[in-house]
Amino acid sequence: MLGSADAVAFLPSTDLDRSRSFFTGTLGLPLLEQTPFACVVRAGTTMLRITLVESLRPQPFTVLGWDVPDLRGTVAALAAAGVPPLRYDGLGQDSDGVWTTPGGDEIAWFADPDGNTLSLTRFAPPVR
Structure with missing residues (x-):
């Protein structure tokens, strides 16, 4: 439908x-x-x-994200603009704040001015 x-x-x-x-x-x-x-x-x-x-209590999970071809370049550009990556204890993010999934996808998170969690993902090429 x-x-x-x-x-x-x-x-x-x-x-x-x-x-x-x-x-x-x-x-x-x-x-x-x-x-x-x-x-x-x-x-x-x-x-x-x-x-x-009127009021907002940000959720503890991603509410919106983007599929980006150059995740690390986008993370660096955001950091240069004053938007640092979010870091999560125990997740194993690297020095850029990027987490690599077991399947090879790369993900980074950041917050908007209201504290909404947003994400960037670079999907790994499919395994053939």
Whole structure:
């Protein structure tokens, strides 16, 4: 039924101006619309609606992520822009904050200004 429909992603924010600055300025996502209720950006082919909420308790898991071809370059660019990788005790992340899965995928996490956990993944080539 929805197999060919485009998905729309949602993130909560307590400050839309701050979120707009982060998502458009720091992350480089194009702005589609700003209203008093939401800041809407484009993330690849996905519409991302950053929705104003009165209060927020960030979840302890990833709520949005990107598949990136140059994970380490993206992590370095984010760190240079003041967005450090998140580190998790016991996960075995390397000095760049990257965790390599048993299957060879590389993953790094970072937070938006509201504390939402976001991720970057470089998927390993499929084994043939």
